[in-house]
Amino acid sequence: MKQAVLFCILLLSIVLPVKAQRAIGNWQTHLSYHNPTRCESAGHRLFILANGGLYSYDQEDNSLQTYSKAAPLSDTDIYFIGWQPEYSTLVIVYTNANIDLLTGDEDVYNLPEFKNKTSLTAKQVNHICFLHERAYLSTASGILEINLKKKEISNFYNFGCNVAACEATNTQLTAATERGLYSGQLGDNLLDMNSWTKLDDDTSEFLAQHPDVPFKAEVPEGMTPDSPLQNWSYWIGFADEKLLIAGGGHIADRLLRTGTVMTYADGHWDSFQEEGISQQTGQAYLDINCVAQDPQDETHHFAASAGEGIYEFKDGKFTNWYSMHNSPLETALPGYEAEQNYVRINGLIYDSENNLWMVNSEARHAVHVLKNNGEWKSFEFPEASSASNFGRTIIDRRGWLWATSSRIESGGLFCLNYNGTIDDESDDQHRFLTRFTNQDGTLLDQRAVYCIAEDREGTIWIGTNKGPLVLGNPSRFFDDDFRCTQVKVARNDGTNLADYLLENETVNAIAIDGGNRKWIGTESSGLYLLSKDGTETIEHFTEDNSPLLSNSITSLAIHPRTGEVFIGTSKGLVSYQSDATEGASSFEEGQVRAYPNPVRPEYSGPITVTGMMYDSNVKIVTVAGHLVYQGTSIGGQFVWNGCDSRGRRVPSGVYMVLASNQEGKEGIVTKIVVIR
Incomplete structure (x- = not known):
């Protein structure tokens, strides 16, 4: 049996190459790591905060590592970081005042107490200083003390006002607040505000000596993880296997976001041209709310704006602009001084004849079509002419x-x-x-x-x-x-x-x-x-x-x-x-595949079979024909836990996957090798 199993492993490696796919139930975070705002030096590594995301750059081997809520952090949208070398700890503060302590590459200790402190409303962190195992965070309402050795919040000194910065020595703590400069002896009960002594009304000299410098080291050029340009995803949609993202939008009012179109395909991020468009059109390039890809040319796209009409791109480069001045598109405020900023277009979509449809908010002609021959057609619907936010x-x-x-x-x-x-x-x-x-x-x-x-x-x-x-x-x-x-x-x-x-x-x-x-x-x-x-x-x-x-x-x-x-x-x-995929139109030889395959001893997750027809009936049987497990695919994908109908893990062997459509008229067979 062992030799038969090994032979099947060799056979599978030859005839069933499977395109990499992540395990069912797995999460992946797609954060932007552009526009760095802080950089902390940690020996040969740099911790870099960019667009609310965190990554590190190893200066010895030029490797990059990202950190997110998917692994290993406990939250998202980081506002502040600070490095303490003695305890090799990165203090991470989120915009919601949650705090993580990162030690090593993956060990995270979450300190949510400050976030959950309902008696405080102002919690923004302005500055951080360290003294041995203590970290002192100057916040919008006081000083938060963290014990890095015990990995816990020790105290909060509530000044009831903004603290811009602080300094800690072996004997005292000095705080620059909006009410002046204060000091307190560390041996005293500093939770009692009466224990603090006011040194001066003016804090400018102290702050000049204790600036919060965002960059303690420069980020090397080009050392940015492959990631989206912005953390904006107002609209997303697939064109074949390419994800298109429009970052702007229109809710009750304009979002006033820089015009942003991003793409994601084969694990790689890209973005369309942004610079220079407003100079060519004479209008601000803002609030792109949807994107349409030409069905006949994957390099040709249109992007709609919440106020300036639609933009045309070729290979990601701006080529044309359609607005009230050169097309039938209409403004919601005719005669208004800034009427050109109210050409509200959305809903770009191609029909089966490759005509591009769109909706025009608060306009006499609520629907327009850019036909496949380049001509325009506009529709007037009285009942929809005053509709907002199409x-x-x-x-x-x-x-x-x-x-x-x-x-x-x-x-x-x-x-x-x-x-x-x-x-x-x-x-x-x-x-x-x-x-x-x-x-x-x-x-x-x-x-x-x-x-x-x-x-x-x-x-x-x-x-x-x-x-x-x-x-x-x-x-x-x-x-x-x-x-x-x-x-x-x-x-x-x-x-x-x-x-x-x-x-x-x-x-x-x-x-x-x-x-x-x-x-x-x-x-x-x-x-x-x-x-x-x-x-x-x-x-x-x-x-x-x-x-x-x-x-x-x-x-x-x-x-x-x-x-x-x-x-x-x-x-x-x-x-x-x-655990669901699109069902295939028919069973085709070579399209039904299982992964992982072979199933090795160390693997304990789900075994997935793809390429089936919609809601296929599936049976797992031994080579002798004994039924092990059965069920129905979700769409075109079936998931098996590697156990029999009684919940017992199956032994080593070759297992046959028998599948048929809902009428039982078509069937297919593939093999799964299990090694225990």
């Missing part, structure tokens, strides 16, 4: 255009059926629905609509300020008696009562995975993974129980091949390796 769009399987409107007092959902004829409007259907009626006939309150997605059965899900709504029969949207569905979730408390799904949550983003499950991103409660019909919560990720950077989710996108879920948050981008 945003997300989809073109469904019927070819209908849907667009969301997210202003609460006037929000809703727009749909256009142009019957496949852009220039012939005689057979068009269009409707802007601002009030929804649910399945029970209840007229719902006015709702803002933030996002939209079509699932694998043609059902449309929309996210509102009061939870998701489901359009189970979207082809009836133009009917006067059209109704949506509010998913009811049983309470399971013996009352036979149910609650509407997430009815108190603002839903910013919805994505459908390969298993037709729904990923729901909320404004303040993190990320949900729901069953196909939404009645079961499979996962609920928050910043407290996962590496999620923030409970405020701004955008979602799922890698079309691997099923990796990319999650835009208010603090940056993370991704999670889901």
Whole structure:
């Protein structure tokens, strides 16, 4: 048997090369490490704080290492760092006043007490000084003392005002506060403010001698981890296997972020041109809120702005600009002095004929098309001309255009059926629905609509300020008696009562995975993974129980091949390796693969089989044909825990994976080698 197993290992290594894919359940943080603000020298290493992220540079071997909430830190969005060489400790302070002590490469000790101190509201750290095992942090309300040896917070000296800097000697502590310069003897009870002596009203001389110098060493040029340019992910979406990111946006008002378009493919980050665009257009280059890639040319893109029209790029370089001055795009404030800054375009999307559609907020012509021949077509819809915050769009399987409107007092959902004829409007259907009626006939309150997605059965899900709504029969949207569905979730408390799904949550983003499950991103409660019909919560990720950077989710996108879920948050981008992938259209020889394969003795994680058809029936059997385990793939992916149906780890051997589609008409076989 051992020789047979070894032969199969050799055979697998020859015929089944598997493209690297991360383990199911694995998180990855995609933080920006550009724009460094602090650098601490730690022997031959430099710790560098950039855009709220932390990395180190080893000057001996030129290696880089990043640190994040995914591993090994306990929080995100770092504000301050300081290095103590005697105890080889990096003090890390986050913007929310959480504190980590990093020793070595991965040992982290979290000190959350200062963050959790509710009696204080001003906690910003201004300066840090060290004395032996003590670290003294000057904050916006006093001095925080940390014992690095015991790895605990020792004291907090509450001055009730801002402390800009402090100095510690073996006998006393001196503090420069906004009320003057104070000193206290370390042997006294410094928790009592009466123990402090005022030395001077003027702190300028002391501060000149104790500056907080952000850079104690220079960051070597080019020594920056491959990372996004900014921690902005207002909109994200995939074009084939390339992730596109728009960093700006338009919520209630402009975000006023520098125009930013970033891409991520094959593990590498890149960004489009930013410098020089405003000089060419004469307008500020700001608030890019979505990106569309030309289906016929992966190097050709359009990017929409929340106020200045759309920009065209070739190979990431700016080539053209379309606004109210040279195109049919319209301003929301005609005649206003700054009317050119209110050309609010969003929802760029290509149809199957390679025509580029877009929505124009608060404009007479709410929808425009840049046709594949370079000509423009504009549509006038009186019911939608005053709609604010037109945003997300989809073109469904019927070819209908849907667009969301997210202003609460006037929000809703727009749909256009142009019957496949852009220039012939005689057979068009269009409707802007601002009030929804649910399945029970209840007229719902006015709702803002933030996002939209079509699932694998043609059902449309929309996210509102009061939870998701489901359009189970979207082809009836133009009917006067059209109704949506509010998913009811049983309470399971013996009352036979149910609650509407997430009815108190603002839903910013919805994505459908390969298993037709729904990923729901909320404004303040993190990320949900729901069953196909939404009645079961499979996962609920928050910043407290996962590496999620923030409970405020701004955008979602799922890698079309691997099923990796990319999650835009208010603090940056993370991704999670889901257990669902897109189902294949048929079983093809060589496309069904298992990993890891072989399964070696030290491995105890899940074994994944990819390349299957949607919801395949799967059986794991021995070479003798004995059934070991069976189940159903999630989309095109099946996960086996390496155990039999009784939960016992299977012994060494070769195991056959038998898969068939839901009708049982197609089947495939692949092998998994297990070594114990």
